[in-house]
Amino acid sequence: MQRLKLFIPLIVFAVLAIFFFVVQKQIGSGAYDPQNMPSALLDKPLPVFQLPDLLSGATVANAVLQDKVVLVNVWATWCPSCLYEHPYLLKLAQQGVLIVGVDYKDDAAKARQWLQEKGNPYLAVLDDRAGTFGLDLGVTGAPETYLVDRSGTVRWRYQGPIDERVWSETLQPLLAKLTAAQGG
Amino acid sequence: MVPELGHFALILALCLAVALVVLPAAGVFRRSELLMQSARPLALGLWVMTSVAFAVLAQAFLNDDFSVAIVAAQSNSELPWFYKFAAVWGGHEGSLLLWMWILSAWCVAVAIFSRQLPLDMLARVLCVMGAVAVGFLLFMLLTSNPFGRLLPNPPAEGSDLNPLLQDPGMVIHPPMLYFGYVGFSVAFAFAIAALWSGKLDAAWARWSRPWSMVAWLFLTIGIALGSWWAYSVLGWGGWWFWDPVENASFMPWLVGTALIHSLAVTDKRGVFKSWTVLLAIFAFSLSLLGTFLVRSGVLTSVHSFAADPTRGIFILVFLGVVIGSSLTLYALRAPTVANKTDYSWLSREIFLLGNNILLLVAALSVLSGTLFPLIVDSLHLGKYSVGPPYFNAVFVPLMSILLVFMGIGPSNNWKRSRADELWRRLLPALLASLIVGFAFPFAYRGQFHWGVVLTVCLASWVIFTTVVDLRNKLRNANGWSAGLRRLTPAYYGMLIAHIGFAVSVLGVGLTTAYTEERDLRVAVGEHAQLAGYDFLFSGTESTRGPNYSAERGLIVVARDGKQLAELHPEKRRYNARRDQVMTEADIDAGLFRDIYVALGEPLENGAWAVRLHYKPFVRWIWLGGLLMALGGGLTVCDGRYRLQRRATTVAAAVAA
Numbered sequence: 140m141q142r143l144k145l146f147i148p149l150i151v152f153a154v155l156a157i158f159f160f161v162v163q164k165q166i167g168s169g170a171y172d173p174q175n176m177p178s179a180l181l182d183k184p185l186p187v188f189q190l191p192d193l194l195s196g197a198t199v200a201n202a203v204l205q206d207k208v209v210l211v212n213v214w215a216t217w218c219p220s221c222l223y224e225h226p227y228l229l230k231l232a233q234q235g236v237l238i239v240g241v242d243y244k245d246d247a248a249k250a251r252q253w254l255q256e257k258g259n260p261y262l263a264v265l266d267d268r269a270g271t272f273g274l275d276l277g278v279t280g281a282p283e284t285y286l287v288d289r290s291g292t293v294r295w296r297y298q299g300p301i302d303e304r305v306w307s308e309t310l311q312p313l314l315a316k317l318t319a320a321q322g323g
Numbered sequence: 324m325v326p327e328l329g330h331f332a333l334i335l336a337l338c339l340a341v342a343l344v345v346l347p348a349a350g351v352f353r354r355s356e357l358l359m360q361s362a363r364p365l366a367l368g369l370w371v372m373t374s375v376a377f378a379v380l381a382q383a384f385l386n387d388d389f390s391v392a393i394v395a396a397q398s399n400s401e402l403p404w405f406y407k408f409a410a411v412w413g414g415h416e417g418s419l420l421l422w423m424w425i426l427s428a429w430c431v432a433v434a435i436f437s438r439q440l441p442l443d444m445l446a447r448v449l450c451v452m453g454a455v456a457v458g459f460l461l462f463m464l465l466t467s468n469p470f471g472r473l474l475p476n477p478p479a480e481g482s483d484l485n486p487l488l489q490d491p492g493m494v495i496h497p498p499m500l501y502f503g504y505v506g507f508s509v510a511f512a513f514a515i516a517a518l519w520s521g522k523l524d525a526a527w528a529r530w531s532r533p534w535s536m537v538a539w540l541f542l543t544i545g546i547a548l549g550s551w552w553a554y555s556v557l558g559w560g561g562w563w564f565w566d567p568v569e570n571a572s573f574m575p576w577l578v579g580t581a582l583i584h585s586l587a588v589t590d591k592r593g594v595f596k597s598w599t600v601l602l603a604i605f606a607f608s609l610s611l612l613g614t615f616l617v618r619s620g621v622l623t624s625v626h627s628f629a630a631d632p633t634r635g636i637f638i639l640v641f642l643g644v645v646i647g648s649s650l651t652l653y654a655l656r657a658p659t660v661a662n663k664t665d666y667s668w669l670s671r672e673i674f675l676l677g678n679n680i681l682l683l684v685a686a687l688s689v690l691s692g693t694l695f696p697l698i699v700d701s702l703h704l705g706k707y708s709v710g711p712p713y714f715n716a717v718f719v720p721l722m723s724i725l726l727v728f729m730g731i732g733p734s735n736n737w738k739r740s741r742a743d744e745l746w747r748r749l750l751p752a753l754l755a756s757l758i759v760g761f762a763f764p765f766a767y768r769g770q771f772h773w774g775v776v777l778t779v780c781l782a783s784w785v786i787f788t789t790v791v792d793l794r795n796k797l798r799n800a801n802g803w804s805a806g807l808r809r810l811t812p813a814y815y816g817m818l819i820a821h822i823g824f825a826v827s828v829l830g831v832g833l834t835t836a837y838t839e840e841r842d843l844r845v846a847v848g849e850h851a852q853l854a855g856y857d858f859l860f861s862g863t864e865s866t867r868g869p870n871y872s873a874e875r876g877l878i879v880v881a882r883d884g885k886q887l888a889e890l891h892p893e894k895r896r897y898n899a900r901r902d903q904v905m906t907e908a909d910i911d912a913g914l915f916r917d918i919y920v921a922l923g924e925p926l927e928n929g930a931w932a933v934r935l936h937y938k939p940f941v942r943w944i945w946l947g948g949l950l951m952a953l954g955g956g957l958t959v960c961d962g963r964y965r966l967q968r969r970a971t972t973v974a975a976a977v978a979a
Contacts, residue, residue, distance in 0.1 A: 145657050148601060149650035152608075156643045158698065164636075217710060226904050244710075252842035256923035256932040 180293040185211070185285070186275035193242050193250055193264035203239065203263050204287055208317050210238045211285040212261070212301075213273060215245040216253045218281040224300035225257055231306070232260035236314070240264035243273045243281050286310070288317050326391050329379030330470040336372035336427070337460040339365055343430075343453030347446035359446035366434040366449050369456060370427040377411075377424045380469055384411050390477035393417055393469055399483035399899045401870035409494040410484040416469035418497060422614075423459050425498070425505045426452065433509060433534070440530060447516035448509075455508055458641045466637050483870065483899030492552035500545030500572055504610040506538025507575060510582060511607035514600045515649055518656040523596050528589035531603070533959045535586055539579045540955035546572050547948030555908065560840065560919050560936045562944060565714045570693045571613030577686035578606040581679040583955075588675050592737060594666070595676065597657040602679070604653060608646045609686065614638065616693070667739040674732035681725045688717045726781040726828065729821055730788035734795070748795065752787035759783045768837070778832025785825040789818050816958030823950025830943030839937040842923065846930040854937035856918060857881045862929055863922075871897040873907070876922050876931065880911060887911065892922045892933070917941050 180186070189200045204211075212228065214221040232238055240261035242250045247266055254264070267273055276285065286295035295313055297305060343365040350358025380391075384407045389395040397417070398410045412418040430452050437445050463469065487493075513531035517523045549572065554562040563569065582602040589599045666672040692713050734740075734748060760780030764772040796814070800806025841853050845860040852858070859879040866875045873895040880888045893907040908921040916939045923932030 142654070145597070146654040148604075149647070149654050152646055152650055156639070156647065159639055160636075160643075252934075255844075256842045256934055258924045 180277065180285070181296065183293060184291050185287050185293055186272070188265065188272045188275070190265040190267055190272060193240075193247060193266040194254070194259075199263050199265055201291060204291055206289050207237050208289060208314060209262070209287050210236060211241060211276075211287055212238050213241045213243045213276065213278050213281050213283040213285075215243045215281045216249045217245065220300045221282045224282050224302070225260070227300070227302055227306070228260040229258050231301070237262050241267050241272060241276075243267050243278060244270040286313060286317070325379060326383055326388065326470045326472065329376045329383075330468065332372045332375040332379065333460065333464060333468075333470075336369055336376065336423075337457065337464060339369045339372060340453050340456040340460055343369060344450055344457060347450045347453075351443055351446050351450075356442065359442050362446045362449040363434040365453070366427070366430040369453070370424075370431040373420075373424045373427040376469075377420055380417065380420060381408060381411050384408060387481070389479070389481050390472050390474055391469075392471040392473050395473055395478050395481045397484050398481045399870060400480060401898060402484060402489075403869050405494055406484055406489050409488070412497050413484050413488050416463070416467045416471075418501075419459065419463050419467055420469050421498065422501050422505060423456065423463065425501050426456055426459065426508060429505055429509055430456070433512075437530070444516055444520065444522075444530070447519055448512045451512035451515045452508055455512075455645065458645065462637055462641060480899070483897060486871070486895065486897045486905045487556055489897075490552060490556045492548050492555065496545060496548040496552055499541050499548055503538050503540075503542025503545050503579075504572070504575060504613070506534065506541055507579060507582075507603075507607040507610050509534040510538065510603045511649070514603035515652065518600060518652050521656065523600065523656075523658055525590055525593045528586045528596075528599060532583070532586045532590055535579065535583050535603070535606075536955050536959050539576070539583050540952040540959075542572065542576050542579060543948055543952045543955065546576055547945045547952075550948075551945050554941070555910065556905075560838070560908075560921075560934075560938060562834075562941065565692070565711050567616060567693050570689050571609075571616055574686045574689050575606050575609040575613065577682045577689070578602060578609055581682040581686075582606050584675050585679050588672055592666070592672060594672060595679075597653075598676075598679070600653060600657060602683075604646070604649050605683075605686075608642075608649075609690075611638075611642050611645060665738060669735070669740045669742055669745070671732060671735040671737050671740075674728050674735055678725060678728050678732060681721055681728070685718065685721050685725075688721070689714070692717070722828070723777065723781055726785055726825070729824070730784045733817065733821070734788060734792050748791060749788060752784065752791045755787050756780050756784040772836055774832060775836045778829060778836070782825040782829045782832070785828075786822055789821055793818065811961055813958045813961040816954040816956070816961070818954070819957060820951045820954025823947045823952075823954055825947070826943050826950055827945075827947025830940050830945075830947060833940035834938055834944065837939045838941075840935065842932065842934050844926055844930055844932055846928065849930075851933075851935065853935045855882060856887075856937065858920070858935060860931070860933065863925075863931065866893075868895065870899065871895045871905075874922065874925070876920075876933070878909075878920050878933070880918055880920075888918070890918070890920045892920045894922045894925075912942060914942060915939060 185201065185204070187201055189198060191197070192199050210231075214224070228238060238261050240263070242264055245268065247268060250264070250266075254261075265272060270278075276283075282298075282300055284297045284301055285293050288294050294317060295310070297310070299305075301310065343362065346358050346365065347362040349355070350361070382388075383391045383394050384398050385404060387394070387398065387400045387407075389398075393414050393416050394410075397413045398407055402410065410417075412421040430449060433448060433452070434445070437448075440448075510531050513527060513534065517527040546569075549569065550562045553564065553569075554560065582599070582605075585595055585599040585602050588595050730752065731745070731749065734745060757780060760776050760778075760783060763779040764770060764775040767775075796810060797803060797806035800809060839854045841851070843851055845851055845858075847860060847862040850857055850859050857880070859881070861877040861879060863874045863876045866873050873893040875891050875893045878890045878892065879886060880890060888911040890909040890911060892909040893905075895905040895907055897905070906921050906923075908919055910920075911918040916937060919936035919938060921934045921936075923934055925931055
């Protein structure tokens with residue numbers, strides 16, 4: 140009986156190992172990508188939202204996205220990867236890419252300071268202090284970015300910071316296609 | 324041609340590592356002294372070959388040989404030489420080679436410093452370490468060869484080391500961390516050797532104690548450096564992010580801390596043997612798991628500069644073999660006969676066990692916090708993010724209890740303490756820490772603050788009980804100095820390490836409570852105030868570094884009309900990585916406060932957005948880490964380890 144107890148660590152480890160193995164297999168076959176999970180929202184309309192704007196306080200709703208191809212970028216000041224991503228977003232904004240920010244589970248005062256200090260790449264920033272919109276989106280963490288087309292449909296989702304590689308390999312072609320297809 | 328020599332040296336190293344597994348093991352089974360003797364020279368050979376490979380790679384970096392793929396990816400001809408050298412481990416392949424080199428260095432260290440170890444144990448220990456080396460060498464040669472070439476058309480210039488890594492802290496942080504990680508492989512090898520031989524006794528604990536301590540102290544320094552690096556480089560004054568990569572180094576540290584305490588009990592009292600072995604296996608397993616999590620791309624993080632999912636399966640299989648087989652061995656061979664419990668519920672053993680359990684629970688909660696989002700998500704149960712709130716909620720209570728135990732534990736006797744005696748001895752310390760704890764926030768800020776009261780009470784509890792214990796130890800000596808001389812280095816090591824932990828706790832608690840920060844727009848010649856300090860912004864100028872150009876600000880800090888410091892925060896743009904702008908903060912450091920200034924964005928008319936931080940006691944976090952490492956170092960220097968080891972070998976020889 141005593142001997143059996145000594146097997147507990149092994150069993151716990153075996154379960155974990157099998158789990159990791161399955162995840163790795165799925166990553167290998169492309170079925171699961173922790174950095175770019177096919178969102179449940181893919182090709183579905185972006186959830187309805189009605190949140191105050193972080194800077195002006197005015198209520199912002201889905202109408203702000205109407206008739207535009209927009210990146211919806213979930214970020215927060217507590218997230219170091221967002222800090223890494225921020226300069227690149229500024230660059231994209233300068234190039235004319237439309238980005239709507241979702242300030243997720245964050246301290247509004249800190250977030251305003253952040254934008255004031257580092258620059259604001261966003262068309263509008265939704266103040267999602269309670270994380271309700273994040274929950275609707277199925278956000279796992281920040282940063283996370285969604286590409287929404289003119290009809291308000293989610294076309295692409297990316298977890299992790301947007302950088303040169305993501306932009307040139309995936310995002311830019313997709314954005315160009317969507318803009319062209321729907322009559323830019 | 325030269326890089327191929329490095330590749331060849333790695334292949335030779337693999338052959339030697341295989342021999343290091345096979346020959347000594349055969350020696351153990353066939354009781355052949357000659358075969359067992361081969362372990363030492365083989366370990367040395369492994370180290371020489373790995374060193375050759377490392378030197379070749381370092382040479383390629385220093386000479387800007389951009390035909391080597393990782394040199395082209397991670398270096399640049401304009402990079403200063405020390406960053407070129409540090410760039411060797413700035414990516415996946417190079418950091419693996421560094422890992423491997425450190426493992427071989429540990430093998431040699433064991434071969435040299437274990438003269439007193441019985442030959443069959445040495446053969447077993449080196450055989451286990453050889454097996455780990457085989458795994459890492461195979462991994463490197465099959466999936467991540469550091470000597471891959473970009474031929475026939477090598478690039479003329481490299482794409483430069485990630486600017487975040489161009490920091491003095493980053494030159495020494497990874498080697499320290501790896502020395503710690505890999506150092507637990509020695510404790511692990513000793514544990515496996517003990518299970519294998521069936522001689523799981525107090526002697527085993529004594530042999531592995533100094534090794535575990537050295538590994539732990541390197542890991543402590545490594546983590547402290549990593550935190551300091553994040554503070555000074557990420558540019559926004561944070562010093563710990565509960566990021567997966569940080570957690571990967573923190574988990575082995577927590578378990579390693581439990582291990583060094585548990586080893587002490589096993590050494591001194593011969594109890595908790597199975598538990599100690601399990602901790603040794605866990606500490607190394609978590610080091611490997613950390614590598615897996617960081618390298619496989621299963622978890623993403625800002626710090627993992629070298630992730631590649633395709634390699635995940637290999638590491639996972641390797642991990643499965645190492646951890647699976649050692650836990651199987653543990654399940655089959657660990658002693659089941661419980662020791663006669665000759666310690667009571669109030670004894671040093673019990674408090675050490677309590678501290679062990681707390682540390683293990685802490686490590687497991689970090690593990691689950693790190694893995695939880697992944698597990699829940701891949702089982703399609705929903706999506707969660709686990710952030711600092713979870714870790715803080717778990718850690719504050721756990722560490723509070725741990726600190727209470729740390730105060731009581733050392734004042735206890737082995738076997739049995741008397742409650743009334745303990746109470747009488749510790750009551751003054753309890754009252755003093757309560758008084759200091761409640762008085763501190765009023766004295767410092769004239770305001771009550773719960774977090775500060777808790778922090779200061781607990782930290783001063785540890786410090787005061789340490790003083791009480793020291794006084795108690797001296798009560799029979801003829802005078803202070805004679806008594807102080809009589810105490811052992813190991814005892815002083817414990818005192819310093821415990822006080823170091825209290826100092827770190829003070830740093831964490833007080834910085835969290837009293838940090839002040841402001842983001843403002845300042846025009847040239849404009850003043851700003853923060854926490855009683857005056858900041859004068861005198862504009863910016865353009866400067867050039869070896870491989871970057873920068874805007875360099877000048878901010879004069881003054882207090883009560885007296886100038887304290889001139890700070891030069893910078894915004895750097897690296898020549899080879901145009902789109903990455905680095906915020907180089909400037910810090911006026913002090914024991915009781917840091918003043919931290921970072922440039923934000925340039926605004927109109929020479930005005931800038933700046934971020935000012937006032938961070939009291941932040942240095943204490945790392946100072947405490949250094950004290951802990953110093954304590955560990957003192958303990959290792961204690962001559963009793965070596966003397967006792969000799970005594971046991973003699974005893975064993977006589978018994979045989």
